[in-house]
Amino acid sequence: MALVELRNVIKDYVSDDQKVRALDGVSLCVAPGEVVALVGRSGCGKSTLLNLAGAMDFPTAGEVLIDGHSTSGTSDEQLTRLRRDKIGFVFQSFQLLHTLSAAENVELPLLxxxxxxxxxxxxxxLRAVGLDGLENRFPHQLSGGQMQRVAIARALVNAPKVLLADEPTGNLDTLTGNAILELLLRLTREQRTATLVATHSTEAAGIADVVITLRDGKIADLKRK
Amino acid sequence: MRARLTLFWRLMIKPLAREPVRTTLTILAVALGVAVVLAMDLAGHAATGSFHSSLETLSGEQNFEVTATGGVPENLVGKLVSLPYGWRITPRMEDFAVLAELKKTLPLIGLDLIAESNHPALNKSAAAPDEKKSAASAAFSLEHLSARESIWVGNSLGKRPGDKLQLFINDRSATYIVRGVYPDANGSECAIVMDIAAAQLALSRTGRVDRVYIRVPQTSGDTNVALDEWQRRAQRILPEGIQVRPAGASTNENRKMLAAFRWNLELLSYIALVVGAFLIYNTISVSVVRRRAEIGIARALGASRRQILGAFLGEAIFIGIAGALIGIPLGRLMASGAVKLMGVTVTALYVTSRPGEIAFTLWSAGLALIVGAGVTLLSAWSPAYEAAHVPPIEALARGRREFELRVTKTSRLGIALTLALVATAASRVPPMGGKPIFGYIAALLAVAAGGVFAIPAFVDFAMNAVSHPLQKFLGVEALLASRSLSGSLRRTSVLVAALCTAVAMMTAVGIMVGSFRQTVVAWMDSELPADLYLRPVGNPSADQHPTISPQLSDAITRLPGVRAVQRLRAYEISYQGLPATLGSMDLDNRQIDRTTDFLSGRSTESVLTELRGAHNVIVSEPFTYKHHVKAGDVQMYITITPANVA
Incomplete structure (x- = not known):
C-alpha cells in the first residue's frame, strides 16, 4: 500500500490577479522504503508537490492521500496532527532554529x-546520523553537512511514515552531499519510510528508486530502476 | 505540560534575553504604564478621599447637620435644645487658623467644651505618663475650658500643655495657650480646638454658629423612615434658608464634585498604559516578523495554531507580568509624590483636603497586575493571531501580509472616512450621567479611523513621494530606508499611529492648559481690576474665605494714593447637592472700572444695574453647565441675614 498517493492533482495559485497552474493532473504513489526523486527546472512544480504531499497545502482539484488519509476537506488541526505524526521534513537551507542546540532542534517535534x-x-x-558528541552545539558551530544531518535527525525523530526532502544537498559540496544522500537512503530502507526528494542533483536522482521529471506542472517522464 | 513549558522557555523567553535593550525598554514601558495608573488610583483615593472636615472627624456619630449660608443664628440652637424630642444638639464653629511660626494652616474648631468635656479629643491626652495627671487636670479645669486663650491641639504638632502658640485668625494675630494635646495619628486631623464662645470671638462671628449637629434617639423599626421623619420635623421647625441634611452630606458633596477630577486623572493615567500597549504591539509584531521562518518550521514540524497563538500571547503575558511586578512598587512610590501634588491641586481648585493614607492593598496590587498583563495581552493579540493563522508555507515565504495591506489601502481609506464621520456625530452627543461617554467613543473611533485605517495609505503615499527626492539628496541609503518603511507597512503604520497619538495628546493637553491659563488671565483682567490684592495670611484654598475687618478696609481707603478699595466676601454654599461659592461685592463703588464679559453679550453696566437692590445673581459659565441654568431662571433661594455679613 502506498504511503503517499496523489490522484490527478491540480494546484493553482493566484499571482497579480492571474491564475498560475503549478501542478496539472499529477498522479503518483510512493511505497514504504521507496525513494522517489522529483527533478526538473526551477518553477516546474517540485516544491508545490512536496508541500501537498507534506499536508502543508491543499490541492485545487484531485486528491492527496497520506497513509490513507485524504488532506482535502480536513481541518487545520487534523493537518497539523498529520504533519506531526506521519511526516518528516528536510529543507534545502536546513531550517534549524539558531537559538536551539542540535539536540534541542531534534527534540522539537517530540516536544x-x-x-x-x-x-x-x-x-x-543524533548518534544514528553520526553526530555523537555534538549534541550541545548550536547551528552556527556546525558545518553545512552537520547541520543537514541535524535536520535529518529532526525529521526522523518521531518515526514518520513519510520523509520529504527539498533540495537536501543544494547547499552542500559534492562529497558532503553524497554522504547525506547515502544517509537518507539508509534511513529510508531501515525505517521503511516513503521518501520524496526534490532535487536538481543528478547524484540525488541516482540513488532514487523512481525518478520523476516534472515540466510545467506535469509529469514529463517517470523512470523506475 | 512540562514539554510545553520547556518549549516556551526555549523558543520564547530565551530569545528575549538575546535582545536585552528591546526587552528591557518594553518591560519598562509596561512598568511605567502600570505604575502611573496605580499611582493615580492610589493618590486619587488618598487625595480626594479625605473630606471629612475636622469638624466631622471630631464630632463623633451624628444624624443631621444644620447649616445656613453665613452661619446658623445662635438663638436657633436654644430653640432646638428646648424641643421635647430627646435630641442631642451640638453646635460647632469651623474655620482655619495659621500657625505664625510655621505659616501652616490648620482647621480651627469651636466646640461647646463645657457640654462636651467628655469629648475624645479632650480626654485622650497625649502627654507623657508622668505629666498625664497634671495635663489632664489642666485640660478639665473649668476656667481653662472657657478661657478665650485656651486651645487644644493634635500631638503631631509636637506641643505640650502650657506651650504658647501665636495664631493668625482672619486678619488678627493672638497668642494662645495649649491646654491639652489629643492623639491625631489615627484618622483624626490635626486641628486647633477651642471653646465655641472663644471661637466666635476669635472669628468675629458672635451670635451665630457654623453648624449644628443633631443626634436623634435610637428607634425601633425602619431606621431610614424614622430618620426621614426626624429630618422633616427639624426642617419644619427651622426658618427658611436653614438647611437640615444628613451628617456628612458635605463630605459626599465634595466627593461628588471631585468625581470628574478623579475620573479625568485616571483616564489620563491610562494614556501611559496605551503608550506601553503600542510598544508591546511593536515588540510582538517585530517578534512575529523576525520569527516568521521559525513559525513556518514549527508549523511544518507539527505545531498547531493554538500552540503558536499561546506562545506569542505567553511571551506578551511574561512581559506584562514582569512590567507589572516592577510597576507595582514603582507606582506605590509615585503615589506618595502624586498624592501631595493632587492634594495641593484639590485644595487650590476645589476644597480643603487633608490627603488620607495611601491604601495600598493586595487588591490594588492584584488589579495592577491584571491591568498590566491584560493590556499586554490585548495589544499582543493581533500579531499573535496573525502568527497563528499564517499557513506554514507562507510563513516560510514572507511578504504576503504586507501586500494585502497595500492592496486594500483604498478601501481602508473609505472606512477611515466613515469612522471619522461617525466620530464627529458621536462627539456632538451630550454627556450621559455627567460623563462624556460618546466623547470617548468618538475619540476611539477617531483613533481607529486615523491609526488603523488611514495611516497605512498615508505612510505609503508619503514614502513613495519622498523616496526619490531622498535618494537624490541623501543617497541610496535613504532610498533603502524609505522603501524598507513602506515595505513593512503594517509595522511602520503602528509606529506612526503611536507617535501620532503621543503628539496629539501632547497638543491637546498643551491647548487645554494654555486655554485654562488664558481664561484665568482674562478673568483676572476683567474681574479683578486692582493693583494690589489683600487676603489674610495662610494657604489659599478654594473653600477658605477668611475675613478682613471693615475697619482695616476703611483705613486702607484713607491712605494717600489709594483711588478705591473693592471689598469682596465669599461663602461656601450647597447648591443642588454640590458645593458652590457665593460671592458678593460692593457694586456702588463708582471708582472701580468694570468690564466684565457676559455670555449674553450685554453690557456690564446694564447687568450690574439689574443686580443692584434686586433678587438677582450672576453665575459663572461653569456653574451654568454644571447646573443647567441660563439667564432668567429662578432656581436659587438664599437667605443671609445682614448681621451675618462680616
Whole structure:
C-alpha cells in the first residue's frame, strides 16, 4: 500500500490577479522504503508537490492521500496532527532554529507533540546520523553537512511514515552531499519510510528508486530502476 | 505540560534575553504604564478621599447637620435644645487658623467644651505618663475650658500643655495657650480646638454658629423612615434658608464634585498604559516578523495554531507580568509624590483636603497586575493571531501580509472616512450621567479611523513621494530606508499611529492648559481690576474665605494714593447637592472700572444695574453647565441675614 498517493492533482495559485497552474493532473504513489526523486527546472512544480504531499497545502482539484488519509476537506488541526505524526521534513537551507542546540532542534517535534523522553530520543537520533558528541552545539558551530544531518535527525525523530526532502544537498559540496544522500537512503530502507526528494542533483536522482521529471506542472517522464 | 513549558522557555523567553535593550525598554514601558495608573488610583483615593472636615472627624456619630449660608443664628440652637424630642444638639464653629511660626494652616474648631468635656479629643491626652495627671487636670479645669486663650491641639504638632502658640485668625494675630494635646495619628486631623464662645470671638462671628449637629434617639423599626421623619420635623421647625441634611452630606458633596477630577486623572493615567500597549504591539509584531521562518518550521514540524497563538500571547503575558511586578512598587512610590501634588491641586481648585493614607492593598496590587498583563495581552493579540493563522508555507515565504495591506489601502481609506464621520456625530452627543461617554467613543473611533485605517495609505503615499527626492539628496541609503518603511507597512503604520497619538495628546493637553491659563488671565483682567490684592495670611484654598475687618478696609481707603478699595466676601454654599461659592461685592463703588464679559453679550453696566437692590445673581459659565441654568431662571433661594455679613 502506498504511503503517499496523489490522484490527478491540480494546484493553482493566484499571482497579480492571474491564475498560475503549478501542478496539472499529477498522479503518483510512493511505497514504504521507496525513494522517489522529483527533478526538473526551477518553477516546474517540485516544491508545490512536496508541500501537498507534506499536508502543508491543499490541492485545487484531485486528491492527496497520506497513509490513507485524504488532506482535502480536513481541518487545520487534523493537518497539523498529520504533519506531526506521519511526516518528516528536510529543507534545502536546513531550517534549524539558531537559538536551539542540535539536540534541542531534534527534540522539537517530540516536544510539540507533548511526548516524553524527548532528550533521549534526540540523542539516539543524533548518534544514528553520526553526530555523537555534538549534541550541545548550536547551528552556527556546525558545518553545512552537520547541520543537514541535524535536520535529518529532526525529521526522523518521531518515526514518520513519510520523509520529504527539498533540495537536501543544494547547499552542500559534492562529497558532503553524497554522504547525506547515502544517509537518507539508509534511513529510508531501515525505517521503511516513503521518501520524496526534490532535487536538481543528478547524484540525488541516482540513488532514487523512481525518478520523476516534472515540466510545467506535469509529469514529463517517470523512470523506475 | 512540562514539554510545553520547556518549549516556551526555549523558543520564547530565551530569545528575549538575546535582545536585552528591546526587552528591557518594553518591560519598562509596561512598568511605567502600570505604575502611573496605580499611582493615580492610589493618590486619587488618598487625595480626594479625605473630606471629612475636622469638624466631622471630631464630632463623633451624628444624624443631621444644620447649616445656613453665613452661619446658623445662635438663638436657633436654644430653640432646638428646648424641643421635647430627646435630641442631642451640638453646635460647632469651623474655620482655619495659621500657625505664625510655621505659616501652616490648620482647621480651627469651636466646640461647646463645657457640654462636651467628655469629648475624645479632650480626654485622650497625649502627654507623657508622668505629666498625664497634671495635663489632664489642666485640660478639665473649668476656667481653662472657657478661657478665650485656651486651645487644644493634635500631638503631631509636637506641643505640650502650657506651650504658647501665636495664631493668625482672619486678619488678627493672638497668642494662645495649649491646654491639652489629643492623639491625631489615627484618622483624626490635626486641628486647633477651642471653646465655641472663644471661637466666635476669635472669628468675629458672635451670635451665630457654623453648624449644628443633631443626634436623634435610637428607634425601633425602619431606621431610614424614622430618620426621614426626624429630618422633616427639624426642617419644619427651622426658618427658611436653614438647611437640615444628613451628617456628612458635605463630605459626599465634595466627593461628588471631585468625581470628574478623579475620573479625568485616571483616564489620563491610562494614556501611559496605551503608550506601553503600542510598544508591546511593536515588540510582538517585530517578534512575529523576525520569527516568521521559525513559525513556518514549527508549523511544518507539527505545531498547531493554538500552540503558536499561546506562545506569542505567553511571551506578551511574561512581559506584562514582569512590567507589572516592577510597576507595582514603582507606582506605590509615585503615589506618595502624586498624592501631595493632587492634594495641593484639590485644595487650590476645589476644597480643603487633608490627603488620607495611601491604601495600598493586595487588591490594588492584584488589579495592577491584571491591568498590566491584560493590556499586554490585548495589544499582543493581533500579531499573535496573525502568527497563528499564517499557513506554514507562507510563513516560510514572507511578504504576503504586507501586500494585502497595500492592496486594500483604498478601501481602508473609505472606512477611515466613515469612522471619522461617525466620530464627529458621536462627539456632538451630550454627556450621559455627567460623563462624556460618546466623547470617548468618538475619540476611539477617531483613533481607529486615523491609526488603523488611514495611516497605512498615508505612510505609503508619503514614502513613495519622498523616496526619490531622498535618494537624490541623501543617497541610496535613504532610498533603502524609505522603501524598507513602506515595505513593512503594517509595522511602520503602528509606529506612526503611536507617535501620532503621543503628539496629539501632547497638543491637546498643551491647548487645554494654555486655554485654562488664558481664561484665568482674562478673568483676572476683567474681574479683578486692582493693583494690589489683600487676603489674610495662610494657604489659599478654594473653600477658605477668611475675613478682613471693615475697619482695616476703611483705613486702607484713607491712605494717600489709594483711588478705591473693592471689598469682596465669599461663602461656601450647597447648591443642588454640590458645593458652590457665593460671592458678593460692593457694586456702588463708582471708582472701580468694570468690564466684565457676559455670555449674553450685554453690557456690564446694564447687568450690574439689574443686580443692584434686586433678587438677582450672576453665575459663572461653569456653574451654568454644571447646573443647567441660563439667564432668567429662578432656581436659587438664599437667605443671609445682614448681621451675618462680616
Amino acid at each position: 510539540l507533540a507533548g511526548r516524553s523522553g524527548a532528550r533521549e530520543s534526540a540523542f539516539d537520533r
